[in-house]
Amino acid sequence: MKTKYRVVGGCVLCLSCVYECPVSAIIIIEDVSVKIDSEKCIGCGKCRDNCQNGAIQPEETGN
Numbered sequence: 001m002k003t004k005y006r007v008v009g010g011c012v013l014c015l016s017c018v019y020e021c022p023v024s025a026i027i028i029i030e031d032v033s034v035k036i037d038s039e040k041c042i043g044c045g046k047c048r049d050n051c052q053n054g055a056i057q058p059e060e061t062g063n
């Protein structure tokens with residue numbers, strides 16, 4: 001099962017994650033934050049690794 005990631009807050013819209021995502025799964029929401037499309041996301045973690053603000057974290061899956 002792939003790891004799912006979500007934006008937990010503290011996004012400053014630097015767009016690093018948007019540029020790093022290999023499948024273009026991250027979209028900009030009303031110029032204030034970003035959102036991950038869980039259908040497109042392949043769980044690579046690049047967005048989390050490149051976010052300077054810790055704004056992206058894995059979801060708890062219970063597994």
Ligand code: SF4
Pocket residue numbers: 007010011012013014015016017018034047050051052053054055056
């Ligand atoms: S890398 Fe982090 S701060 Fe930058 S746009 Fe993505 S979630 Fe926001």
Ligand code: SF4
Pocket residue numbers: 005020021022023024025026036037040041042043044045046047048
């Ligand atoms: S985990 Fe990988 S595929 Fe999913 S949104 Fe982040 S960079 Fe994109």
